[in-house]
Structure formats: structure tokens, C-alpha cells
Amino acid sequence: MRIHFRIKRFDPTTDQKPHFKEYDVDLEPTDRVLDGLNKIKWEQDGTLTYRRSCAHGVCGSDAMRVNGRNRLACTLLIRDAGTKLTIEPLLGLSVIKDLVVDMDHFFQKYKDIKPYLINDDAPPRTERIQSPEQRAIFDDTTKCILCAACTTSCPPFWANKEFVGPASIVNAHRFIFDSRDHGAAQRLEILNQREGVWRCRTVFNCTDACPRHIKITQAIEDVKRALLFNRY
Amino acid sequence: MASAVRPSTYHKHDVVIIGAGGAGLMAAVQLAGIADVAVISKLYPSRSHTGAAQGGICAALGNSEEDHWEWHMFDTVKGGDYLTDQDAAEVLAREAIDAIIELEHMGLPFSRTPDGKIAQRRFGGHTRNFGEGPVMRSCYAADRTGHMILQTLYQQGIKHNLNFFDEFQMLDLLINDGQVCGVVALQIRTGELHIFHSKAVIFATGGFGRCFSVTSNALALTGDGVAIPWRRGVPLEDMEMFQFHPTGIYKLGVLLSEAARGEGGIVINSEGEAFAKRYAPTLADLAPRDMMSRFIYQEVKEGRGVGSGKDGVYLDLRHIPYEVQEAKLPDITEFIRVYLGVDPTKEMALIQPTAHYAMGGIPTDLDGRVLLNNTEVMPGFYAAGECACVSVHGANRLGTNSLVDLVVFGRRAGRHAAEFLRTAELAPLPPNADAFARDQVERLLSKGSGPTEKVGAIRETLQFEMFDKTGVVRNERGMREMLAILDDLKLRYQRVAIDDHTRTFNTDLLEALELGYLLDISECIVAGALGRTESRGAHYRDDYPDRDDQNWLNHTMVWKTSGGLRFDKKPVTITKFQPKERKY
Numbered sequence A: 001m002r003i004h005f006r007i008k009r010f011d012p013t014t015d016q017k018p019h020f021k022e023y024d025v026d027l028e029p030t031d032r033v034l035d036g037l038n039k040i041k042w043e044q045d046g047t048l049t050y051r052r053s054c055a056h057g058v059c060g061s062d063a064m065r066v067n068g069r070n071r072l073a074c075t076l077l078i079r080d081a082g083t084k085l086t087i088e089p090l091l092g093l094s095v096i097k098d099l100v101v102d103m104d105h106f107f108q109k110y111k112d113i114k115p116y117l118i119n120d121d122a123p124p125r126t127e128r129i130q131s132p133e134q135r136a137i138f139d140d141t142t143k144c145i146l147c148a149a150c151t152t153s154c155p156p157f158w159a160n161k162e163f164v165g166p167a168s169i170v171n172a173h174r175f176i177f178d179s180r181d182h183g184a185a186q187r188l189e190i191l192n193q194r195e196g197v198w199r200c201r202t203v204f205n206c207t208d209a210c211p212r213h214i215k216i217t218q219a220i221e222d223v224k225r226a227l228l229f230n231r232y
Numbered sequence B: 001m002a003s004a005v006r007p008s009t010y011h012k013h014d015v016v017i018i019g020a021g022g023a024g025l026m027a028a029v030q031l032a033g034i035a036d037v038a039v040i041s042k043l044y045p046s047r048s049h050t051g052a053a054q055g056g057i058c059a060a061l062g063n064s065e066e067d068h069w070e071w072h073m074f075d076t077v078k079g080g081d082y083l084t085d086q087d088a089a090e091v092l093a094r095e096a097i098d099a100i101i102e103l104e105h106m107g108l109p110f111s112r113t114p115d116g117k118i119a120q121r122r123f124g125g126h127t128r129n130f131g132e133g134p135v136m137r138s139c140y141a142a143d144r145t146g147h148m149i150l151q152t153l154y155q156q157g158i159k160h161n162l163n164f165f166d167e168f169q170m171l172d173l174l175i176n177d178g179q180v181c182g183v184v185a186l187q188i189r190t191g192e193l194h195i196f197h198s199k200a201v202i203f204a205t206g207g208f209g210r211c212f213s214v215t216s217n218a219l220a221l222t223g224d225g226v227a228i229p230w231r232r233g234v235p236l237e238d239m240e241m242f243q244f245h246p247t248g249i250y251k252l253g254v255l256l257s258e259a260a261r262g263e264g265g266i267v268i269n270s271e272g273e274a275f276a277k278r279y280a281p282t283l284a285d286l287a288p289r290d291m292m293s294r295f296i297y298q299e300v301k302e303g304r305g306v307g308s309g310k311d312g313v314y315l316d317l318r319h320i321p322y323e324v325q326e327a328k329l330p331d332i333t334e335f336i337r338v339y340l341g342v343d344p345t346k347e348m349a350l351i352q353p354t355a356h357y358a359m360g361g362i363p364t365d366l367d368g369r370v371l372l373n374n375t376e377v378m379p380g381f382y383a384a385g386e387c388a389c390v391s392v393h394g395a396n397r398l399g400t401n402s403l404v405d406l407v408v409f410g411r412r413a414g415r416h417a418a419e420f421l422r423t424a425e426l427a428p429l430p431p432n433a434d435a436f437a438r439d440q441v442e443r444l445l446s447k448g449s450g451p452t453e454k455v456g457a458i459r460e461t462l463q464f465e466m467f468d469k470t471g472v473v474r475n476e477r478g479m480r481e482m483l484a485i486l487d488d489l490k491l492r493y494q495r496v497a498i499d500d501h502t503r504t505f506n507t508d509l510l511e512a513l514e515l516g517y518l519l520d521i522s523e524c525i526v527a528g529a530l531g532r533t534e535s536r537g538a539h540y541r542d543d544y545p546d547r548d549d550q551n552w553l554n555h556t557m558v559w560k561t562s563g564g565l566r567f568d569k570k571p572v573t574i575t576k577f578q579p580k581e582r583k584y
Ligand SMILES: Cc1cc2nc3c(=O)[nH]c(=O)nc-3n(C[C@H](O)[C@H](O)[C@H](O)COP(=O)(O)OP(=O)(O)OC[C@H]3O[C@@H](n4cnc5c(N)ncnc54)[C@H](O)[C@@H]3O)c2cc1C
Pocket: B018, B019, B020, B021, B022, B023, B024, B040, B041, B042, B043, B044, B045, B048, B049, B050, B051, B052, B053, B054, B055, B056, B057, B145, B146, B168, B169, B170, B171, B204, B205, B206, B207, B216, B217, B218, B221, B224, B225, B255, B257, B356, B357, B384, B385, B386, B387, B399, B400, B401, B402, B403, B404, B406
């Protein structure tokens, strides 16, 4: 079937500001939106620029706004997206070209919350023991693929780019609640600051946007509770 | 229009690592704090395809039942149809145990047994007591083991504050008088070239499944790091050995991991028959991948296929309870729901074999040092992971053994490089170090005249024909046709023109360069497969259906020369296990 794409384009070498360009593509209902972009790029207009790699929702490259919602182009099928698609880059990050946004700021916010196991004890000869119940507490937040769909759908982040953002809180949660980790206090201190978790207004946009179905708002609540009840 | 050409930016580091997947990062982490390391990756590290690995990583930990590294070694050798170098298989199986413990200590969130140890499950081709029956050896983190390995290693890289050059695409390897001394890379965001000058270089650029139309591999897996050294005179080993995974989503190729069969999934033909046990009575649906793919091919050929082209079969998970599917196979069942639109607890999933894994690649010794020929290494040049060939997977890789390969041989390459750097000198750059890369880029960026060809059209033909003629089943006629097609495609490639002539984030340019790598690699695959007049592991020829140990118990080596491809053989290392017929 014939699908109409309206894509927000911006080429910094020639454009003062972004503009929309339109394309018609023949696609199957079971094709991915990413297949549509590829078809445009490969058959009609090689200048169309976007990131992509895995093509099945595990690498986090192709988060973008499709009809006003943050989606991964590779996990959204045409039959669910409709016949008229408006595609724009993620909001709140500066645009490098077309659908490619500057991810450095996002990754810096991730690095800021010390996303690695902190435990200076000498490890045992075999694995550290962790019960399935202890492991289950942070299972959900291990799924994050750093696609930025959540953070760039978050109104407090749009208003204040220094807010750590939901993705960083998710990744802090992954370690704070890992029984093997000793860095909870350090991370909670960071998240307790002005640009930390308290900026979250529980809008739920992040949870709706997450392609990994992570219960982000829940994770943020867990962190807020840890702060309140541990009195850091 | 392309703006004025700027001179290349110069960087100096002790060691540059190309690729930030499991292999590159494992090597990098070994060097942290010891040397000045630069990690160059065309993708953000967390986007590397290691993150797609679902099933697990094997090691004879024996957490759930008795197991021994010798059994793992045996399975690896037998799985590889005896083309595996047994010294490498021994290193793999022995060091897997300790490497996985190291990953756990780094924070990898493995699934756990009731008593809190790393959980393990069955996986195709992994057996107890030298082939008696399946064993629980695959360590896993639900069905996103690769994701967790990639995350954990990237996190270690952040912890150690490594120099990451994200979204830099390597275009050339620098060699001066036989001594490797760095790489040239394009900064994707600016289109500028950068020269990285170093004492050692480690290649970890992953596979090249994009030679084929139906593949589980990412769009970025175009074999850059395999083609580039080859163009510079480095040989490639066993390129004809390419694995087709039996359970890819029909048409799309997206992988449904063997974990699905490990948890009890069964493959079914159009008559509703669970046919695997007819071919492999002992292991049935847990038979190794190459065999399962051929069983499917045979069923399809005999008219028992399903799907629009009658060239697929079903994967049945319906008897696996919903709770088990959600706990152990959440991603796989999600793929089935999203891409096939069916509920795996109620309906079967339509599948077909998908191009999955390159056993061949840049030849290395046990420390990841790249071989120049059968006896000499290239000092300072290392390769690890899917782009390399140690050769631990022989003619067919067992499930989970790639992730083991990344961490075991990535670690060895990193450690050896650390040793090497203690005494190594920095070789001077060759004259006009960036000239070759610059020419390639400027030629594509400038608008030529005369009739032109499009990247997309050439690539589509290449991928379709490769899957058809050099796929699960091969023969002389098909491969000769393929070589002729390749000749034509290479001619057309010389006239390739792109639409985007700017320097900022020019993915049109990058795809054109990547197509060149795919064409070179495809030629190595086809010519190697045509030369090997036998069937072994993943390489199956219906005109030579038997294994021929008399003539072919050796590796294929291929060099690029001005007169075309040059082939040679390299002996297989056999230590503990004499070749036997491979039956399951
Ligand atoms: C869907 C799927 C599931 C799998 N499941 C399993 C499993 O369960 N168990 C198992 O053992 N194996 C599995 N495998 C195989 C295994 O995942 C891969 O073989 C392995 O992850 C490859 O890792 P790598 O580090 O070699 O390369 P990759 O992880 O692919 O990384 C390659 C890196 O090289 C970089 N790169 C490439 N070219 C360039 C260039 N020109 N310039 C700069 N950087 C470059 C990329 O950016 C990337 O960082 C699976 C594979 C697939 C496709």
C-alpha cells in the first residue's frame, strides 16, 4: 500500500531552519517504519539522514517522533502507524541533520550517575551470590537501551536541560537496587540535588515512550522513596 | 556542496581499538590504567550488535549439574566439524570459566539459581560426557545476555575513563614497512578525517551478515574491519564458513534465539510433524544450527514448507507456559508478537534460516596476534571477536560460543597488547598517511559525469543473489554464476554516485564505502566455497555432500594480489580429539 511520509529535514550546510519534505512509498502493512525510511533513502533520496543499526529494537539508534510520539522506527509497523506519517527528530536535543540529534548531552547525563558497579571489596573466587529475589528487584531497569525516547518526551527536561532525566534515573536504579553494589549513597546524593529526581512531575510521558516497556515512573518512585526513607 | 577539504586531525595513543562491541571493550578494559587507549567506533558503543545476542554464554561452571571444560572443548571441536583448532578450543573452554566470573564481578546481572549462583541452561550442541546428552552450560541474563555483556563492559569503560571516539568510522589501516602504526577514521558528524597514530592496533569490528538478504545482523555489520586489512595485504581465513541460523523470523531474518528451543520449542513442518528427531534422534531440536538449517532446507525441498513462498517452517512454543515465556524468553516472544503479529502462547511462529555468523575472518594466533601467513605474525596488530578467526569455531560455531570467544580472546588480545607495549616503539607514519582514505571520500563527494549507478540497487542484487547461491546449500553451478554476478556488480560499483555531497553526517557516503567492503568479502566467501570441494559444518555442497578429511582437513587462506585472489591451505591443529563422523 501507498504510504505518505512527511519528514522534517534540516541540512546545516544549506538550511537556515528545518522544513518538511514529502515522499510516497509502497510498503506492506508488516513493514517497519524504518523499512519506509530505508526505501526513501535507497530509492528516492540518498540525502535523507537518520541513525539505525540493529533494525529490531535492541540497539536504541532510531528513536524519533512519529505522528507526535517517540517511537523506534524499527519496532513500529506500518499497519499500526497508519498511511500518513509525520516524522520528526526527538525534541529537546539539538539537531545535527534531519533526524539525527546530538546524543552527547544525553550520554553525559548517563555517565554522571556513575553507571557501573561500585564495590571495592575483594571479590570471592567464584561469583558473588545473589538470590533470584534480589535479582528480580532491578530486573526491569536492566533492559534500558539508552535510546533517549523517555528523556526527550519529558516536559521537565524540555524546560530544563540540566535535569538528569528519566533515562539516567532508570540506570541509577539498576545499580542502587543491586544487592552487590555499594554506591547507592553516592548516586542518591547526585539524584537528590536540584537537577535530580525531584524535578520529575510524574507526567508518565517517559513510561509511555519507552520501547522496552520499562516502568520508568515506578523506578523513579523507588528512587524517591529510597531518598525519603533513608534520609540521605 | 562539499566544503573545502580540511587537513586531517592528528592523534597519538599507545593503542587504538576499532570496535566497541564485546570483543573491543573486553580488550580495552584489560588495558585501562596500563596504557593510553583510544576506542574508535562507528556506532555509540551501546549500539554494537553484541547487544543483540540473546541466548547465553557457555562455561563449564557446573552450577546446575556436573560439567567439565574438557566436555565443552569436545563439543566445540565436534560442533566445528573438526576444522576447529584444538589448542584454541582448549583455551576457550578453560578460560571461559574464569572470564565469566570476571564479568560477574564487573557487575553483569546474570539470572540466578535458587541458591544464588549464575543460572545455566541447555543450548544446542552442548553435551555432557562427550556427547551423551544435553547439559546445562549456558549462563544467561534472561534472553538479553549480549545486551548485559555490552552494557557491563561499556560501563567499565566509563568507570576507567577510556578515550571513546564515538561515531568515527575507520577507513584505512596504516602500515609502514610491515609495521602497523595506526588507522585513518572519518568523524561522521563533521566529515573530517583523523589520523590515529599508535604502537598497537586491535580490530574488533564484528561480522558481515549484510552480504546476505535474510540476516540476523545489524545494518552496520558490513565487514569493514575485515575488508580493510585484506586490501592492505593481510590474509583472511575460512571465509566460506558462514553460519545460517535455523530460526530467523520469516523474510525479516530477525533472530529467535536457540534459547527458544533450549526452553522446549519445537520446529514443525506443514504436516504438523516435529521433524528434527527424524534426522537427529539424540538431540532432536537441539541439534546444532548448521544441521537444523539443512533439515529445514530438506523439508522445504520435499514440499513440506510453509509461508508465502513455501520456504519456511514453524517454531512452536505453545506448550511452554506463559509464565515461563515471560520469565525466560521475554524478548523473543515480543519479537514474535511485534513482527509476526501472533501470540506465541496460541499460535506458531513462521521462521526460516537466516544468515547469522562468520566463522572466518582475520587469522590470529592464541593471543589475538594477526597472522601474515601460516607462520609469521604482524607485530602490534591484533584482532578479536567475530571479525577474527583463531579458529575456535571451525566450520560451524556452537550457540553461545561467540560471546565466550569475545571475552576470552578479547581479553587475551588486550593482555598481550599490554605486554607488547612495554617494549614497543612507535613506527613512523607512512608518507601521505591519509591519502588513500581521502581519495575514496573525495571521489564520492565530488559529482562525476557520465552514467551512474545507485548503491541501493547494487547492494540489493548482491544480497539477494548471495543468499540464493551461497546460502544453506551450495554447488558449483550456482557459485560460478555468483562469481560472474560479482564481476558485473564490481564494474557497476566503479560508477557509483551518491546524492549527498555534504560533509555533515553523510550516511549516503558511508553506505557507499560499506558496499565496497561487502563486495570484496562476498568474493572471498564465494571463491573459498567454490574451492572447498567437500561439505563440512556450515559449508554444505550438494555436489560434494561428504566431508573429505583426506584433502580438506585444513583452513583456507586467501590473499588479495594484483593478479586476483591467491589461495593457500593452513593445517588444522589437532590435540585431543581425532576427527570422527559428526552425528547427534
Ligand atoms: C541476533 C543475534 C543473536 C546472537 N546471540 C548470541 C548468543 O546468544 N550467544 C553467542 O555466543 N553469540 C550470539 N551471537 C553472536 C554474537 O553476538 C556476535 O558474534 C558478537 O556479539 C560479535 O561481537 P564483536 O565484539 O565481535 O562485534 P560487534 O558487537 O558487532 O561490534 C562491532 C563494533 O565494531 C564497530 N565498527 C565496525 N566497523 C567499524 C568501522 N569501520 N569503524 C569504526 N568502528 C567500526 C561497531 O561500531 C561496533 O562497535 C548473536 C548474534 C546475533 C546477530
